[in-house]
Amino acid sequence: MPTAAADPAEEAFAQLGMEVPLAQVDKELKKLWEADNAKTRASLINFAIYSEEVANLGRNNALLDGITAQHACRALMILSRPTDGEPRARAWINALCRPYHGQQTVCCEQLSFLLDGGGAAQVQNIVFAHLDSDLPLVVWWQGTLTRNFEERLSSRIATLIVDSATWANPCAEIDVLIDARERSGGKLDIRDLSWTRSHFVRLALAACFQDPIACASLPRIEEIAIRHAKGHRVAALLLGAWVAQRLGGQLDDRLPGFQFQRAAGGPNISVTLEEVPSGNALQSLSLKGKDMSAVISRDADSPYVHVCGSCGDHRQDEIFPADVETETELISEQLSRAGGTTLYSTMLPALRKMVGRAGCD
Amino acid sequence: MMENPFQETLFQRNRAEPCTVVIFGATGDLTHRKLIPAFYNIAACGDLPPQFKVVGFARRDKSDEVFRAELEAANRKHSRQGHNDELWATFAQGIHYHRSEFQDLEGYKSLKVQLDKYDQERGTAANRLFYLASAPEFFEPIMQLLREAGLNEGADGKWARVVCEKPFGKDFASARKLNDTVNATFDEADTYRIDHYLGKETAQNIMVLRFANALFEPNWNNRYIDHVQITCAENLGMEGGRGGYYDTAGALRDMVQNHLFQLLSLVAMEPPTDLSADSVRDEKVKVIRALRPLVGPEAVTQNVVRAQYCAGSVDGVQRVGYREEDRVNPESKTECYVALRLMIDTWRWQGVPFYIRVGKQLPKKATEISVHFKKPPQVPFATSKMLLNSENTLVIRIQPDEGIALRILCKQPGQALSVQQVKMDFHYSSSFGNASPEAYERLLLDAMAGDATLFARRDEVENAWKFIDEIQKAWHKSDNPPPMCEYPAGSWGPVEADNLLRADGREWRLL
Numbered sequence: 001m002p003t004a005a006a007d008p009a010e011e012a013f014a015q016l017g018m019e020v021p022l023a024q025v026d027k028e029l030k031k032l033w034e035a036d037n038a039k040t041r042a043s044l045i046n047f048a049i050y051s052e053e054v055a056n057l058g059r060n061n062a063l064l065d066g067i068t069a070q071h072a073c074r075a076l077m078i079l080s081r082p083t084d085g086e087p088r089a090r091a092w093i094n095a096l097c098r099p100y101h102g103q104q105t106v107c108c109e110q111l112s113f114l115l116d117g118g119g120a121a122q123v124q125n126i127v128f129a130h131l132d133s134d135l136p137l138v139v140w141w142q143g144t145l146t147r148n149f150e151e152r153l154s155s156r157i158a159t160l161i162v163d164s165a166t167w168a169n170p171c172a173e174i175d176v177l178i179d180a181r182e183r184s185g186g187k188l189d190i191r192d193l194s195w196t197r198s199h200f201v202r203l204a205l206a207a208c209f210q211d212p213i214a215c216a217s218l219p220r221i222e223e224i225a226i227r228h229a230k231g232h233r234v235a236a237l238l239l240g241a242w243v244a245q246r247l248g249g250q251l252d253d254r255l256p257g258f259q260f261q262r263a264a265g266g267p268n269i270s271v272t273l274e275e276v277p278s279g280n281a282l283q284s285l286s287l288k289g290k291d292m293s294a295v296i297s298r299d300a301d302s303p304y305v306h307v308c309g310s311c312g313d314h315r316q317d318e319i320f321p322a323d324v325e326t327e328t329e330l331i332s333e334q335l336s337r338a339g340g341t342t343l344y345s346t347m348l349p350a351l352r353k354m355v356g357r358a359g360c361d
Numbered sequence: 362m363m364e365n366p367f368q369e370t371l372f373q374r375n376r377a378e379p380c381t382v383v384i385f386g387a388t389g390d391l392t393h394r395k396l397i398p399a400f401y402n403i404a405a406c407g408d409l410p411p412q413f414k415v416v417g418f419a420r421r422d423k424s425d426e427v428f429r430a431e432l433e434a435a436n437r438k439h440s441r442q443g444h445n446d447e448l449w450a451t452f453a454q455g456i457h458y459h460r461s462e463f464q465d466l467e468g469y470k471s472l473k474v475q476l477d478k479y480d481q482e483r484g485t486a487a488n489r490l491f492y493l494a495s496a497p498e499f500f501e502p503i504m505q506l507l508r509e510a511g512l513n514e515g516a517d518g519k520w521a522r523v524v525c526e527k528p529f530g531k532d533f534a535s536a537r538k539l540n541d542t543v544n545a546t547f548d549e550a551d552t553y554r555i556d557h558y559l560g561k562e563t564a565q566n567i568m569v570l571r572f573a574n575a576l577f578e579p580n581w582n583n584r585y586i587d588h589v590q591i592t593c594a595e596n597l598g599m600e601g602g603r604g605g606y607y608d609t610a611g612a613l614r615d616m617v618q619n620h621l622f623q624l625l626s627l628v629a630m631e632p633p634t635d636l637s638a639d640s641v642r643d644e645k646v647k648v649i650r651a652l653r654p655l656v657g658p659e660a661v662t663q664n665v666v667r668a669q670y671c672a673g674s675v676d677g678v679q680r681v682g683y684r685e686e687d688r689v690n691p692e693s694k695t696e697c698y699v700a701l702r703l704m705i706d707t708w709r710w711q712g713v714p715f716y717i718r719v720g721k722q723l724p725k726k727a728t729e730i731s732v733h734f735k736k737p738p739q740v741p742f743a744t745s746k747m748l749l750n751s752e753n754t755l756v757i758r759i760q761p762d763e764g765i766a767l768r769i770l771c772k773q774p775g776q777a778l779s780v781q782q783v784k785m786d787f788h789y790s791s792s793f794g795n796a797s798p799e800a801y802e803r804l805l806l807d808a809m810a811g812d813a814t815l816f817a818r819r820d821e822v823e824n825a826w827k828f829i830d831e832i833q834k835a836w837h838k839s840d841n842p843p844p845m846c847e848y849p850a851g852s853w854g855p856v857e858a859d860n861l862l863r864a865d866g867r868e869w870r871l872l
Contacts, residue, residue: 200407
């Protein structure tokens with residue numbers, strides 16, 4: 001009799017610790033702690049990763065290993081497979097431990113769930129039933145927001161992390177985000193890894209214009225040019241929109257391309273993007289205007305970003321740290337920031353316009 | 362001047378404008394071990410302002426290149442985030458050396474020429490931060506000559522500030538004289554007195570713990586708190602030749618007047634009206650002013666215990682007594698341990714003693730604050746024995762293993778009603794993965810950004826000295842001075858210090 005083909009998800013989950021009956025996750029976790037040599041359980045947040053791709057399992061597991069080394073949390077890894085059959089859920093538990101002061105072990109709990117069928121309600125129930133009480137819920141939503149991401153779930157999320165670089169239809173996803181934030185009364189804290197990818201550029205730019213001569217040249221800027229790798233157009237658009245807005249520009253709906261009109265008068269600011277096949281997500285940002293220029297660039301694999309500026313005879317040449325672009329580093333950067341940030345959310349309407357103008361997919 | 366629009370929404374803290382830091386005593390240990398690694402790490406975090414420069418001012422003859430090479434070697438050894446050649450190469454371009462005697466006006470004039478030249482290269486005048494890392498006896502000539510050379514005022518509307526390292530005098534008179542000297546050259550608002558304890562994460566957390574948690578602040582007074590203990594224990598003695606300085610200072614001057622009084626102020630202060638530097642420091646200085654003075658040998662004998670260690674062992678290693686230590690006077694009357702019972706005469710703290718102890722050659726290194734709450738009424742929990750030594754205690758660990766622990770009482774599982782102490786423990790290092798910046802990084806960045814909250818103000822320093830002077834007077838200038846006690850190295854101090862608390866029906870917390 002032929003044997004059924006092995007389910008790749010089950011095989012992958014088998015690597016994620018001990019399978020336990022869903023109703024007994026807490027009981028089995030307790031046993032795990034009692035049996036283990038772990039001395040300390042640490043938790044500051046509930047950190048959930050929601051995915052719909054089996055292929056992401058190994059990557060997410062490695063990511064959680066890195067994240068829990070930096071951020072004490074209860075980790076929930078959820079793989080949801082939309083099927084037509086009866087809803088089915090299975091659970092695995094594991095302890096992610098680190099030595100501490102050479103003796104004790106500090107451990108975080110990892111709960112992994114395989115969900116078949118069931119849809120949004122099942123995802124919500126699984127998340128709600130397994131939170132470490134009183135701790136905020138941070139969710140990295142790797143799936144499309146147009147499926148399974150519903151109000152009851154989003155209303156419980158303190159911080160929602162997305163990666164717009166992976167979106168097949170950015171317009172639809174941005175619409176969901178804008179809607180979710182409006183429904184939450186502005187409370188939902190949204191973080192986009194594409195936005196985080198530009199963090200080092202923004203820091204270097206801000207530091208560069210701490211120079212008073214450079215700062216005085218800002219009203220002369222007319223061109224913003226951004227070079228980005230394929231797949232990171234949203235990151236480039238976000239950066240361009242932010243720079244133009246900080247310079248007092250509003251996207252001009254009447255003009256083609258990305259033209260920003262300064263509210264206080266002065267030259268318009270044009271934003272242009274150049275896509276290259278590979279390399280760092282964001283590779284350079286150039287600002288040009290009459291008798292001034294500033295270029296922030298990063299060589300492949302360099303941990304630093306170079307800032308080269310000139311205003312007339314005045315020259316500036318500095319280096320600043322560049323964030324590493326691994327997902328672990330990007331997520332870690334997000335989790336390091338206490339409190340909510342509204343900057344990204346306030347830029348969503350402008351981003352939506354720009355993405356729409358560039359073509360929604 | 363136009364505001365930098367990119368700063369807004371990006372940074373949660375002030376950013377420094379371009380500046381040049383001049384370090385007096387640049388060839389010394391502090392520059393190599395702390396200051397340069399701190400600036401480098403600020404650069405590694407991307408927080409150093411553009412076109413930043415450091416000028417080392419010292420007597421020895423050396424070139425920029427030699428100075429840079431020495432600092433590079435030190436940075437490789439002491440940098441918190443390691444050493445990156447690419448970053449160092451850029452950072453080191455801004456390091457220069459200026460040879461001069463501290464008492465030579467010409468050296469200051471040529472420094473001004475050098476700084477003006479940097480301004481020309483920048484294309485604009487820059488701010489200047491003068492860091493006094495030299496021996497204290499040079500503070501006065503440095504201040505005077507900075508003034509004479511016209512370096513104490515920022516050119517073209519820029520600022521000029523001074524950072525002073527401790528000791529800020531050795532008594533009230535010398536502190537006032539030093540402060541007069543400094544303030545004759547720099548305004549008090551431009552004077553930054555470094556106390557590195559205030560740069561520690563856990564010291565900064567005291568205000569957050571107290572004022573951001575509704576659980577604690579309503580109970581933070583004499584209705585609920587029985588007493589407070591502040592302990593600063595060191596398991597080292599006079600290694601590395603430190604006996605020379607220490608024997609002229611002693612535990613009271615070296616630690617209590619500055620570091621421990623700063624911690625005391627943070628624990629006992631009233632909530633500030635806002636988080637501006639002066640609002641916070643206004644409240645801190647009120648605590649020092651409200652300390653009940655210990656005047657006369659009798660009051661000092663009753664409330665203060667001083668001691669020296671005799672031979673013993675720490676961690677199984679034999680240690681000699683204090684008077685046998687290298688560079689210590691064999692007839693020394695300097696205390697290397699002191700325990701104090703302090704009362705703060707305010708509405709909030711009436712009747713609550715604050716016990717402070719600091720000492721060398723104690724069993725372990727630890728700086729902690731413990732807040733001991735009053736016991737609840739013992740009804741209905743049967744015998745009073747159950748609740749012996751069992752008050753709720755909140756412990757704030759300053760170093761090492763920074764964190765907070767809360768001791769509470771629980772019922773021990775079983776048929777009988779037994780009460781057991783349990784400890785809820787929070788460790789910074791296991792909860793927050795990111796390493797905290799070194800105290801000097803935070804403080805230098807604040808000085809460059811013009812935030813003086815974590816620096817001691819003149820009145821804090823002088824009022825602290827006034828209090829300390831009375832104790833010193835009783836010890837060294839009275840006919841019947843309080844005794845110098847002894848304790849074996851490796852013990853938790855002299856029996857007399859235990860008796861100080863025992864007389865009040867209390868005991869030192871077991872660390």
